[in-house]
Amino acid sequence: MYTPAIIAEAMVNGMLTGAVYALVALGLTLVYGVLHIINFAHGALLTCAMFAVWAASELLGINVYVAIVPLAVIFLALGYALQRFVIGPASRGDDANTLLVTLGLSIAIENGLLAAFKSDTRTLSGDAAFDVVEIGPMLLSRPRLIGFAVAVVVALLLWMLLRLTDSGKAIRAVAKEKMGASLMGIDVRHIYALTFGIGCACLAVAAGLLMPTFYVTPRVGNAFVLVAFTIVVLGGMGSVAGALLGGLLIGVVESLGGLLLGESLGQAGIFVIFILVLLLRPTGLFGARA
Amino acid sequence: MKTSSVIAMASLLLALVGVALFGQNTSINFVVTALIVALAAQGWNLLGGYCGQFSFGHAAFFGTGAYVTAALQSRYGVNAWAGAGIGIAAGAAIGWVIGWLSFRAGLRGSYFALITLAFAEVLRIVANATPITGGGTGLLLKLDVRASNFQFSSRGVFCLVALACVMLVLALTIWLARSRLGAQFAAVRENEDAARALGIDVLATKLRAIALSGAVTAAAGCLYAQYFLYLDSNIAYGSWISVESLLAVIVGGIATPAGPIIGALALHALGEGTRLLAGRITGIDLVLFGLILVAATAFAPSGIAGAWKALSARVQRARA
Numbered sequence: 001m002y003t004p005a006i007i008a009e010a011m012v013n014g015m016l017t018g019a020v021y022a023l024v025a026l027g028l029t030l031v032y033g034v035l036h037i038i039n040f041a042h043g044a045l046l047t048c049a050m051f052a053v054w055a056a057s058e059l060l061g062i063n064v065y066v067a068i069v070p071l072a073v074i075f076l077a078l079g080y081a082l083q084r085f086v087i088g089p090a091s092r093g094d095d096a097n098t099l100l101v102t103l104g105l106s107i108a109i110e111n112g113l114l115a116a117f118k119s120d121t122r123t124l125s126g127d128a129a130f131d132v133v134e135i136g137p138m139l140l141s142r143p144r145l146i147g148f149a150v151a152v153v154v155a156l157l158l159w160m161l162l163r164l165t166d167s168g169k170a171i172r173a174v175a176k177e178k179m180g181a182s183l184m185g186i187d188v189r190h191i192y193a194l195t196f197g198i199g200c201a202c203l204a205v206a207a208g209l210l211m212p213t214f215y216v217t218p219r220v221g222n223a224f225v226l227v228a229f230t231i232v233v234l235g236g237m238g239s240v241a242g243a244l245l246g247g248l249l250i251g252v253v254e255s256l257g258g259l260l261l262g263e264s265l266g267q268a269g270i271f272v273i274f275i276l277v278l279l280l281r282p283t284g285l286f287g288a289r290a
Numbered sequence: 291m292k293t294s295s296v297i298a299m300a301s302l303l304l305a306l307v308g309v310a311l312f313g314q315n316t317s318i319n320f321v322v323t324a325l326i327v328a329l330a331a332q333g334w335n336l337l338g339g340y341c342g343q344f345s346f347g348h349a350a351f352f353g354t355g356a357y358v359t360a361a362l363q364s365r366y367g368v369n370a371w372a373g374a375g376i377g378i379a380a381g382a383a384i385g386w387v388i389g390w391l392s393f394r395a396g397l398r399g400s401y402f403a404l405i406t407l408a409f410a411e412v413l414r415i416v417a418n419a420t421p422i423t424g425g426g427t428g429l430l431l432k433l434d435v436r437a438s439n440f441q442f443s444s445r446g447v448f449c450l451v452a453l454a455c456v457m458l459v460l461a462l463t464i465w466l467a468r469s470r471l472g473a474q475f476a477a478v479r480e481n482e483d484a485a486r487a488l489g490i491d492v493l494a495t496k497l498r499a500i501a502l503s504g505a506v507t508a509a510a511g512c513l514y515a516q517y518f519l520y521l522d523s524n525i526a527y528g529s530w531i532s533v534e535s536l537l538a539v540i541v542g543g544i545a546t547p548a549g550p551i552i553g554a555l556a557l558h559a560l561g562e563g564t565r566l567l568a569g570r571i572t573g574i575d576l577v578l579f580g581l582i583l584v585a586a587t588a589f590a591p592s593g594i595a596g597a598w599k600a601l602s603a604r605v606q607r608a609r610a
Contacts, residue, residue: 038400090588095399096344100540100587103346107533108580114573218573222529226411229404268415271408278405279395 009138010255016144018251019151023206024224025231025243027199033238034175034195037098043225044106049207050216057124068208072201079200084193114218123215147209154205155244171195230274294602310449318445324558325452326510331538331550332459333507339545341499342479347406348507348535350413351381353526355508356515360429370440374512381508382501389500393493414527428522440516452513459506463547475499541586543595552594
């Protein structure tokens with residue numbers, strides 16, 4: 001029924017999308033690994049970033065890939081402020097409170113966008129979505145190839161930032177041992193906010209990579225956030241490498257599921273994987289901690 | 291309960307009965323919708339408030355109650371009251387299954403919240419794709435106004451039925467909070483290991499809580515189906531009801547018997563008020579709900595009921 005060529009093309013396409021999913025998941029897993037909170041506002045912030053990309057490209061006429069750089073900086077600052085002045089003080093370090101505060105933020109952001117932009121579906125003008133490259137027997141979308149490459153580079157940069165810089169060292173120290181880090185003179189609240197900011201910057205980059213081939217509505221983040229949670233749980237909470245591999249895997253599953261079961265049931269496949277992983281191996285494929 | 295709280299609750303009850311008997315259609319509509327959300331929130335409160343397990347997917351129970359009630363009537367000709375009974379049982383069963391799967395795997399805190407969200411999403415997608423639920427076009431119940439068919443010629447009567455359901459669960463909650471089972475819920479909420487050391491079967495206690503919670507929230511779904519006579523997957527399994535049932539409890543006062551009712555009424559009054567002031571901008575009321583959730587968590591963690599308690603204690607001290 002399906003020739004190997006079709007299946008191979010679906011798998012490669014899935015991996016290309018999966019790399020961008022991985023970038024979304026990377027922000028989530030980093031925040032979880034350091035702050036030990038689940039950020040329910042992640043999807044809403046991604047939607048926010050996608051609208052920002054849309055506005056930069058359609059209203060200001062900036063090239064999407066150029067717009068990514070200033071938007072990443074803006075979202076770094078936004079995330080920093082959000083954690084430092086809203087989420088941190090409002091939740092007072094309590095797990096249940098953090099869930100509620102980030103849920104409240106996501107409701108407010110999502111519906112704020114709905115009130116401002118209505119529920120229309122918006123895409124970037126231009127025909128970038130139909131721009132294909134022929135590689136061997138496969139026809140691949142050029143924006144998706146660029147997305148894949150940039151996502152991998154950003155992941156590498158992030159990894160280097162965590163390994164090689166002083167801030168990265170401080171972030172890893174806080175993730176391992178909050179009290180000890182604070183006794184060594186690390187400002188834990190600053191590191192928390194910085195980590196949250198980096199997570200948001202990842203979202204801005206992901207939004208820039210998604211928009212050329214995707215659309216944005218105020219509710220679009222919901223679809224991504226559950227995919228991102230699945231990737232994070234699959235790869236192991238807090239694991240950067242796990243998020244990358246998990247992202248590629250989920251991209252392939254989604255693509256093959258869509259091919260074999262149809263679009264809407266293929267999406268259910270992701271949630272079923274999510275539930276199964278949580279039930280059978282809640283530490284994920286690469287996570288060490290429970 | 292203190293005398294002042296009893297007086298406050300009784301006058302609230304009286305006001306609601308007054309609306310049901312003498313109110314216009316719009317005000318009755320408002321009260322019925324708020325009561326349905328209150329009932330769903332009472333279900334959330336049993337599991338999240340009393341037993342400490344936060345669910346983000348109570349839509350799974352609401353939708354199951356609604357769909358079972360509606361599908362049994364429209365597809366198999368089952369009597370509406372019997373359908374509602376089976377719907378409530380189905381809600382308890384779904385709760386038990388979700389609980390058995392996730393509590394046995396040791397999921398708590400954020401992990402439990404996430405998995406309930408995922409279960410609700412799977413049910414939504416499946417309901418959207420299967421013929422028995424009417425798929426994307428939804429399920430329309432036949433208009434057949436007879437009391438024996440759970441449909442009433444006046445909205446006021448339906449309002450009284452919904453009020454009776456909410457009061458029944460209120461009584462159940464007050465009884466539960468003082469019972470042995472309620473003490474076991476509290477023990478599991480406060481410290482699972484200590485509860486286990488005292489000889490409490492933690493898994494069984496959590497399963498009782500989630501089955502009870504599922505049944506109550508499913509009852510809200512049944513009421514919804516009978517009142518609006520229309521369902522689709524985004525209504526029945528949509529995240530709106532998961533969010534509103536949680537929000538009503540947090541705003542009203544978590545782990546208090548009357549909290550969900552006060553919270554649901556306060557939120558809906560606020561939502562209507564915003565719409566009156568800001569005009570019909572879609573989503574503007576929800577922006578406010580979100581901000582209130584953040585503010586309530588930050589400044590009033592025990593909700594309206596907690597604020598009331600603190601206030602009446604201060605008044606009493608001032609009198610003494």
